Amino acid sequence: MSHNRVGFYPYVASLSHRASRICGAALASATLFAGTACELCAATPAWEKHTAQATPSAEATRPIATATPATEGTTPSSAEGVRFISYNVENWLTMDRFVDGKSLKGAPKPDSEKQAVTEILARQKPDILGLCEIGQASDLADVQQRLKAAGLDLPNSYYTGGSDPVRHLGILSRFPITSTSKSAILEYQLAGKTFQINRGILDATIEAHGKPYHFIGLHLKSKRDSEQGDQEAIRLNEARLVRNHIENLLKANPNERIVVYGDCNDTRGTPVIKLLVGKYSSPSYLTAIPMKDSRQMAWTHYWAAQDIYSRIDFIMVTQEMKKDVDFPASHIIDDAEWNKASDHRPVMALFR
Secondary structure, three states: OOOOOOOOOOOOOOOOOOOOOOOOOOOOOHHHHHHHHHHHHHHOEEEEEEOOOOOOOOOOOOOOEEEEEOOOOOOOOOOOEEEEEEEEEEEOOOOOEOEEEEEEEEEEEOHHHHHHHHHHHHOOOOOOEEEEEEOOHHHHHHHHHHHHHHHOOEEEEEEOOOOOOOOOOEEOOOOOOEEEEEEEEEEEEEEOEEEEEOOOEEEEEEEEEOOOOOOOEEOOEEEEEEEEEEEHHHHHHHHHHHHHHHHHHHHHHOOEEEEEEOOOOOOOOOOOHHHHHHHOOOOOOOEEEOOOOOOOOOOEEOOOOOOEOOOOOOEEEEEHHOOOOOOOOOEEEEOOHHHHHOOOOOEEEEEE
């Protein structure tokens, strides 16, 4: 992966290229998954009381879920409401990399990229931060510590994952995390084989200003080819698992204040996004918050290998949660160093 990047918009001609990414296979038929829908809908998530635990520092050897004590940070809260940012920080983990023309084995995310992420977030001052592409628990702690040193104290955290031993999900919060949960079903059938959702489903409830915010974080299968099977078929199955988890939560409480966020690796109008948001006429319909940057552009990800800009990062809300969304203030963050930090741009929703 090339460490040097040029951070301009689609109409700028000169762009530095990072490591090539492989385009996915052909679209899969939704009929492959019809047999699992009823079974998934019947599941009920098992809730757990959030317990106090030290911020994880040791690397996890398998996907785990851990949490920090439920305390309130010293960072001043947004006077106008709760600022939530969803951000794929691009491989904040240890992996083989290609940096500045050199191949590096088992290298962490370069410090210059970490610093760019930290500066963006310290400037934007989220009260709650949902993260994709976190490595081990110690990597989430690294993000947390760097932000605190930069003046952004988010003392409460939750870390979880799925079958992927490398990339995980994490959430940091100024406010207490009151409960966490795991979906009752995280497996699906594809071509006669059983697979587990790669990055899992992050489920955490946070209490802020006397209101509960039920966050569901996700990072669906990329458009890279996979030995498991067709990449879109995998992504659609993962989306179905997330959707059924949401349906079960709303069956238990139709007024649940749910915020679904993350890297969907698909764009609006695709079967994956349609499945996630649900039917427009349904009480469980999710509203994908419309967002643009300061130049009125709506892309959140740049795929250098294909020279494609697209909107694949979303924040979606249930009808009960929609009442608190400040739509004009919610936007895509386009700070100048976005391209030094990640191949994604963070998205921010403001809740009144």
